[in-house]
Amino acid sequence: MTDTGQGGYRNVERITELFPQLGEFHSRLAGNLSGGQQQMLSIARSLPTNPEFLLLDEPHEGLAPVVARDVIKAINTLKSLSVSMLISEQQLHLVHETADRIYIIDRGRMVFSGTMEEFESDPEIARRYLMVVQ
Numbered sequence: 001m002t003d004t005g006q007g008g009y010r011n012v013e014r015i016t017e018l019f020p021q022l023g024e025f026h027s028r029l030a031g032n033l034s035g036g037q038q039q040m041l042s043i044a045r046s047l048p049t050n051p052e053f054l055l056l057d058e059p060h061e062g063l064a065p066v067v068a069r070d071v072i073k074a075i076n077t078l079k080s081l082s083v084s085m086l087i088s089e090q091q092l093h094l095v096h097e098t099a100d101r102i103y104i105i106d107r108g109r110m111v112f113s114g115t116m117e118e119f120e121s122d123p124e125i126a127r128r129y130l131m132v133v134q
Contacts, residue, residue: 009047018074019044036067043074054078056087060094072097092130104129 009015016023019040025033030041039059046054059075060068075085075098089095095102102119104112106129112119119125 009044010050011048015044015047018047018077019070021070034067036063036071039063039067039071040074043071051083054083054085056085056089058089059087060089060091068094092126 009018012023012026016026021037022040022044025037030038033041043054043056043059056075059071063071072094075087079085079098085098087095087098096116099116101115102112103110104125111129112125
């Protein structure tokens, strides 16, 4: 991860800048946090190692819209710090806000690989493989 000027996200204070809600609940056990707070904690737990790459599996699943916004903001902040991420996500509108590239896998085979612009320029791809209409 590129230097953020204060040693990356190696300490609790820096992590709570990224996820302010976690600072409010630092004394709670993870099992007592809401789903959104648990998702934030899951991402936050990886940050002290200054990762260059994160794998996120449906980071928005089951989150309230306001919490999903916080997760999107954190993902984009990490992206701006040159953290590469592979995000498995089914909610197309959320992918749109964070992705540089899209890969669509159908029945174990990659059927599309391209930029967000390339994906959006061919609505047939979304209709055929994602069963959505843009």
